[in-house]
Amino acid sequence: MLSSVGFRSCLSSLAMLVAAPHASNAAPASGLRLIPFPKQVQMQEGHFRLVPDLRxxxxxxxxxxxxxxxxxEELGLSRGAALQESSALDATAVLPHALILFPGSGRPVPEALVLPVVESEEAYALSVTPERVLIGARHVQGLLRGVQTARQLVxxxxxxxxxxxxxxxDWPSLRxxxxxxxxxxxxxxxxxxLEREVALGAEMKMNVFTYYMEHQYAFSKHPVIGPEDGSLTPDELRQLVAFAARYGTDIIGCQQSFGHFYHILKHKEYAHLRETGGILCPTVEASYQLLDDLYSEQAPLLPFAxxxxxxxxTxxxxxxxxxxxxxxIGVGGVYAGHMRRIHDLLKDKYGxxxxxxxxxxxxxxxxLAQIPTDTVMLTWGYQAAASFEHQITPFAESxxxxxxxxxxxxWNRILPDFACATTNIGNFVRDGAKHGAIGMLNTTWDDDGENFFAPNWHGVLxxxxxxxxxxxxSPKDFNRRIGGVLFGEPGTHFGQAIELLSRTHSLPGFESMHDRRFWRVAMGDCPVNESASRTQAGELLAIVDAAITHLVEARRDAQTNADLLDYFLFGARRMQLMGQRMEGSLDACRAYARAVEVAADRREALAALDEAGDNIRELRDAHAKLKNDYETLWHRENKPYAxxxxxxxxxxxxxxYEGILQKLLAARVGFAAGTPLPRARSLGxxxxxxxxxxxxxxxxxxxxxxPDAPWAVPGLDGRIGIRVACGPHDRLQTPVQLQLPAAVASKLGGGSLLELTPDQTMQTPVLYQVDGDPDGAVRTLAFNVGAPFQAGSERSFLFYFGSGFTPTNTSPHAVRCSAAPGGMTLIENDCIxxxxxxxxxxxxxxxVKTAANLDLTQPGxxxxxxxxDMGRDHRSSPNKIEVLAAGPALVQLRxxxxxxxxxMTTAFAGVPWIDVTLNAGKGWYWNYDRVETFAPEGPTPGIAVFSDGxxxxxxxxxxxxxxxxxxxxVTWSAKSRQDGLLLALLTPExxxxxxxxxxxGMGGTGIEHSVPAAHFVTYGGVVAEPPEAVLNALQQTMSLRNQPDTALFGTEQREDE
Structure with missing residues (x-):
């Protein structure tokens, strides 16, 4: 690092050397496109011309x-100049390592440059005058770094x-x-x-490179471990080390040595070394012999210390x-003991x-104190946090x-999350430099075996x-510079594309652009609703279409590394297809629904069927093209394996897609021959x-x-029948919300809902409510079908309406809401x-009222x-709370x-659960309860139960x-006690x-790092039955994928007596 005295000396000398004022036509240094940007740049008057006869x-x-x-080489690529071989320069009297670029008519005269007074072999000075370009350094590493700056200038x-x-x-902040x-x-x-990665990293003044290794190495002592068509060989490692050395880059060896050992332990030869899952057992001596063998085939090939x-x-x-x-001795003691063993092995045997x-x-x-202090700690974290000091200071202070x-x-993403990475890298490195880090190692991971390396270059640079x-x-300034440095493009198309693509990972409906979202192609499935899906698709396409335009322009203008842009374009086109297929799938479903609706008009129905088929065919063909493109890009970067x-x-x-298309074509043939069209569900x-x-x-x-049922509410002159079918699974109390026909909604001066017995002899009052604008055409009837609701059964209801007398609509089970202090809202029924x-x-x-009003939540x-709790940006974000429904059948808050x-938080009459739906799926959702309620620290320890048994x-x-x-x-998790107290979280679909x-702080029931869900049900109450029975039935009850079928019948008017 540069001492304060050295820094002042350096600046003083530099100021004396370039004390001439800026010429009026000298552009500001901030306009230069260099990565990384030099510590000190002073613009001067004039230019150096890149004439054809440079030497x-x-x-x-x-x-x-x-x-x-x-x-x-750079001058040849960028300027088309064919330079002569370098001539020897005797500059040792003034500069130990120096390079001069000069016109053929001139002479290479070494001059004394003021070199930075810092403790770094990579420090250098570079001077451009109208007569020559001069680079000087005390060490060859410095000359290499100066040359890279000169290359970027060119x-x-x-x-x-x-x-x-x-x-x-110029000099580096981190070693x-x-x-x-x-x-x-x-x-x-x-x-x-790998060689290209080293070379391109060196262009940006990176000086170390590493590979992450679990099992894909050609171990001669253990040949079963590494796949033949996908392993780094010892000879390749030797070549890589030699190649990197020329660029002033060290190769750090790597071998996973504890966790992430699955691909070795899966072989029967090593199964006896397993602790659990993919963890190597530290109490089996043979584990250390295996590690010795693995180290012995890499460590001797690597000069780096x-x-x-x-x-x-682990x-x-x-x-x-x-x-x-x-x-x-504790799990931490076992861990530290293992680390000491392999520390000593590496140090004593391999140096x-x-x-x-x-x-x-x-x-x-x-x-921590049990880990030898000459160990180099690699502290990692990948979130976009404001500070990482809590992960740094324990090591720095020890x-x-x-x-x-x-x-x-x-990792696991269609393209990197550029926004998250930018914040993560910037803040982590900032905090590391503050606390004396000796360096930075930026990580890339291929967790699902799918992502390419090329799109990582933005984050690496x-x-x-x-x-x-x-x-x-600043990231904005960096994005202005990166296209010119990485590709030689004259504009800023690449940086603009990255800024656009940075927005895609936060778009609702696309699960942070994880690969798994791309592979989920269920036709017509809307995480929230159709309107939201179409809106989300439009938002994505507006961003990605513009990004693709910029990437195409950058590809056209690129002078070097243009092939890397193909990978960015591929990722952007995958995103584009996600939006297109969201729209295309819904269009196909709508076209089929229209064919069913207009089936009486055979010509119009056939046209709608053809439209649906065209949509599906286009989506299938687009995915086939992407597959071919993916294979081409894979073979450019990788070996065949995986x-x-x-x-x-x-x-x-x-x-x-082909299966759906064939079903649709068969339905079309049948329809043309006179067979009715099948239900949409059967075709997908x-x-x-x-x-x-x-x-x-x-x-x-x-x-x-x-029509023959008695008229049970004489004061109301209209009624409409409703039938609810349970479906194939038993249900608990089941919520129903039905949009009433306009003819009913317009006459809702009063109402009454009654359940009709199968023999139509009795009608029993049911708690209900009608929501919506009283003056509007859309009114929704809400009620609950009482439990038990048996599989295969149907329940019938009559809703009476009119302007006359309305019976009392109350129940001790009713749910209500009211305002509470601090802008809060209180929800209450007979259970909670x-x-x-x-x-x-x-x-x-x-x-929980049946548990003496016990509060299950973590206090506060x-x-x-x-x-x-949604974590991160949502945890403390202020919410606007709107009451959409105030009871008595349900309360709903937005x-x-x-x-x-x-x-959308919904509570129902008479039940101890609350339903929450989101307008975008999330992979983090927690219910935080008290430790004393279920944990061993309390008087009544509980059992954790999951839906898989x-x-x-x-x-x-x-x-x-x-x-x-x-x-x-799994679809639910729970904690239960012997006295029947139950806290559970369900993701029903x-x-x-x-x-x-x-x-x-360790949570009660929740999901994290999960496939996103948009629908959650929390149960908090006392049960008499086994929790599994209650929760399995509740999952079926509340699932929005398998809602009960409802039938709405014709209205009747009461005849005058």
């Missing part, structure tokens, strides 16, 4: 000559044939600046890809053979300094050297900028709205439902009393306390936060992150990643 002279070191060759800053005159004094390629989750980069053993995310440690040891990911030891701070390790947010300059650059996995995903989508062409309760009846008939607050739209109180009315997220005792809050029980692919915590 290079360089000091007589082999490495210096290689640096000169890079500039010569590539991105030439006006006509002129370089602006200037003086640069080690690097990035990683994950070559072990499927894609295995070709050697030429450090080696990364990883050892992150969730499940202490639950296998090491359990006895963990009981004695390497151990690097390790810091996440697990941060969870066990009491064991005397460990450390690197900060942000990420490009590419941004990290190069931040690490060189300690995050002092491509078939992604091909299979494409094939599954294509088969889905039904629009299913998963975020709203269906208000339109499944069936409408003009005939009365029960809940308080909904404007901060985060949280349910801050949930009192701010932050994460309470239920329905809570809208500052980000536009809407929570898994049961386990609720764990102690003292276990920290290990206190949560988690299950993937979506198999999610549920978790049950002990309460408090």
């Amino acid at each position: 290079l002279a360089v000091t007589a070191h082999a490495a210096d000559r290689f640096a000169a060759s890079l500039l010569r 590539r991105a800053n030439v006006q006509g044939d002129a370089l602006p005159a200037l003086y640069v004094s 080690h600046r690097g990035f990683q390629d994950d070559i072990t989750r499927g894609p295995s980069s070709l050697l030429k890809t 450090m080696f990364n053993v990883c050892c992150d995310e 969730h499940g440690l202490g639950r296998g053979p090491s359990g006895k040891r963990a009981a004695e 390497k300094r151990m690097m390790m990911w810091g996440d697990i030891i941060l969870r066990h701070p009491e064991n 005397g460990y050297e450390f690197l900060v390790c942000p990420g490009v947010s590419c 941004w990290s190069a900028e931040c690490a060189w300059n300690a995050s002092t650059t 491509l078939q996995r992604v091909q299979a995903r494409f094939d599954g989508v294509l088969a889905r 062409l039904q629009i299913t709205e998963l975020g709203v309760r269906r208000t339109r009846p499944t069936e409408v008939t003009s005939a009365p439902m029960a 009393r809940a308080l909904v607050g404007p901060e985060g739209g949280h349910i801050y109180r949930w009192e 009315e701010t932050g994460w306390a309470g239920f329905a 809570c809208t936060d500052a980000t536009g997220l809407q929570k 898994f049961r386990t005792p609720v764990r102690s809050a003292k276990a920290g992150f290990e206190s949560q029980a988690k299950r993937g692919g 979506v198999k999610s990643r549920h978790a049950v915590g002990p309460g408090g």
